[in-house]
Amino acid sequence: MTPLLVVWAGLPFLNDPSPGVLRSKRAARNLDCERYSAQTGSERYPGAIRPARARGDYVERDAVMCAERLMRPGLREARDEAILTELEPLSRDIVTKAVSLRTDLADRTWLVETYYPSGEVSSKISFATKNALMGQGLAVSDRVPVLGVGDVGVITRMDPDEAYPTACLRYAATGTLREGDALLAVVSRDARETILHGGLCVDGRWTWIP
Amino acid sequence: MSNPLVERRVAPHPEITIPQSLPVAPLRGFARRAALALLVLGLAGSGCVRVYQPMSGLHRPKVIDVRAANFQDLHLTIRCVPGGLLSRHEASMLCQKVTTLFQNQGALVHTIDNSGQVDADETPEEDPEAPPRTDLSLELRARKVHESHHPLSWIASAVTFTVLPGLSETTFAQDVEIRDGTGFLLVSDSMEGRIVRKVGAGPWFGNKILDLVARDKDEKLGIGSAYRELSRDLYQQLSQHTFNAKMQWEVLQEAELRAAPRAPE
Numbered sequence: 001m002t003p004l005l006v007v008w009a010g011l012p013f014l015n016d017p018s019p020g021v022l023r024s025k026r027a028a029r030n031l032d033c034e035r036y037s038a039q040t041g042s043e044r045y046p047g048a049i050r051p052a053r054a055r056g057d058y059v060e061r062d063a064v065m066c067a068e069r070l071m072r073p074g075l076r077e078a079r080d081e082a083i084l085t086e087l088e089p090l091s092r093d094i095v096t097k098a099v100s101l102r103t104d105l106a107d108r109t110w111l112v113e114t115y116y117p118s119g120e121v122s123s124k125i126s127f128a129t130k131n132a133l134m135g136q137g138l139a140v141s142d143r144v145p146v147l148g149v150g151d152v153g154v155i156t157r158m159d160p161d162e163a164y165p166t167a168c169l170r171y172a173a174t175g176t177l178r179e180g181d182a183l184l185a186v187v188s189r190d191a192r193e194t195i196l197h198g199g200l201c202v203d204g205r206w207t208w209i210p
Numbered sequence: 211m212s213n214p215l216v217e218r219r220v221a222p223h224p225e226i227t228i229p230q231s232l233p234v235a236p237l238r239g240f241a242r243r244a245a246l247a248l249l250v251l252g253l254a255g256s257g258c259v260r261v262y263q264p265m266s267g268l269h270r271p272k273v274i275d276v277r278a279a280n281f282q283d284l285h286l287t288i289r290c291v292p293g294g295l296l297s298r299h300e301a302s303m304l305c306q307k308v309t310t311l312f313q314n315q316g317a318l319v320h321t322i323d324n325s326g327q328v329d330a331d332e333t334p335e336e337d338p339e340a341p342p343r344t345d346l347s348l349e350l351r352a353r354k355v356h357e358s359h360h361p362l363s364w365i366a367s368a369v370t371f372t373v374l375p376g377l378s379e380t381t382f383a384q385d386v387e388i389r390d391g392t393g394f395l396l397v398s399d400s401m402e403g404r405i406v407r408k409v410g411a412g413p414w415f416g417n418k419i420l421d422l423v424a425r426d427k428d429e430k431l432g433i434g435s436a437y438r439e440l441s442r443d444l445y446q447q448l449s450q451h452t453f454n455a456k457m458q459w460e461v462l463q464e465a466e467l468r469a470a471p472r473a474p475e
Contacts, residue, residue, distance in 0.1 A: 018406045021416060025429050035356055035381050035404075055290070059361060064265070082271040151441040156215040161464055189461070192274050195454045197461050208465035
């Protein structure tokens with residue numbers, strides 16, 4: 001009886017995702033976990049969690065299910081990690097707001113421009129945003145509006161409040177953004193934030209997406 | 211002829227209790243040792259190792275440095291709502307600590323207690339009755355998501371004289387809402403974590419030995435480390451959320467400013 005009890009009691013101890021003898025704090029912090037009741041857990045993870053018996057279980061059962069993060073901590077910059085972890089909901093949120101704000105732009109061709117310090121992360125943000133736009137059934141182009149060197153030199157020295165509207169104005173003036181286009185800009189305004197902001201440039205007029 | 215009474219009194223032999231004391235001494239020693247062992251076992255058995263595990267949100271990557279002036283001159287109103295895991299006193303304590311956290315980062319903080327009274331760190335000059343200016347308001351709630359005591363682990367712990375741990379755990383959620391002065395919702399999040407209590411001589415001694423011998427400073431599971439880490443995570447996430455809300459609020463203000471001239475058109 002005693003060995004059986006030891007095994008029974010040892011099982012949660014061995015499987016527990018919390019830090020302890022078998023798992024370091026660092027390893028535990030690399031897990032994203034969620035708690036489920038036996039019923040919900042068996043529906044979500046059939047086979048991994050046994051459903052509750054028809055007449056109920058002798059003890060209350062529940063499960064903590066954890067998923068290991070893709071990248072080990074410290075491999076990417078914290079800001080990049082924060083943005084990329086939440087990229088799908090962040091880009092979807094910006095797109096949903098933009099589309100709801102300007103329903104009149106449904107027939108336009110949508111372009112995406114990302115203002116983020118890292119080129120690699122920028123391309124991922126652009127891709128996710130285009131994907132979200134296509135999810136809304138909109139026409140999306142891979143074309144990127146380009147500004148002249150002189151424009152870039154002036155605009156990059158401006159305050160963000162002025163820089164984006166000016167860039168938008170120049171896009172329209174130089175014809176890089178055409179009449180049937182709508183530009184959705186995804187912007188990181190401060191190095192300390194872990195969210196992204198959206199701005200719309202349509203016919204030379206800039207609008208922040210609140 | 212000797213007096214037998216005197217002789218009896220003088221003669222030490224019948225009074226000496228050596229023959230009786232010989233078996234008593236080991237018995238006393240055994241009892242002492244057993245009592246000591248029980249005491250140590252009892253103390254160790256009552257030894258509790260508390261472990262904190264962030265589950266979602268609390269260990270999200272953060273960029274902000276809480277020692278920097280991230281909220282210079284921002285008027286922040288903080289409200290800690292009692293209920294769930296927070297008693298009135300605990301809500302008040304939490305508000306005090308969060309107030310200090312944001313004051314250290316340059317914010318002008320007002321707290322609202324449960325009666326709706328405002329405790330401001332600056333006195334309104336024009337009208338003392340007027341509510342303080344609020345750029346952002348932060349509302350905090352804490353609730354218990356789940357609690358379990360794993361009865362089998364306690365039985366096994368008793369059977370093994372607490373070599374195996376008796377396990378109890380609480381899963382909690384910290385709800386955060388940040389709005390601007392008009393009540394527009396900027397950030398809403400629910401961060402979850404769990405505190406696991408491992409009670410018994412086994413886990414207590416085991417962890418002590420591992421802390422002393424094998425674990426790095428950051429990996430130690432010593433007394434108070436669970437709550438220290440939880441506080442650190444919570445304060446960093448609160449700062450990050452509030453900074454994100456501040457940036458969102460600034461964008462909102464710019465959007466309103468740019469939209470305003472269009473009204474007459």
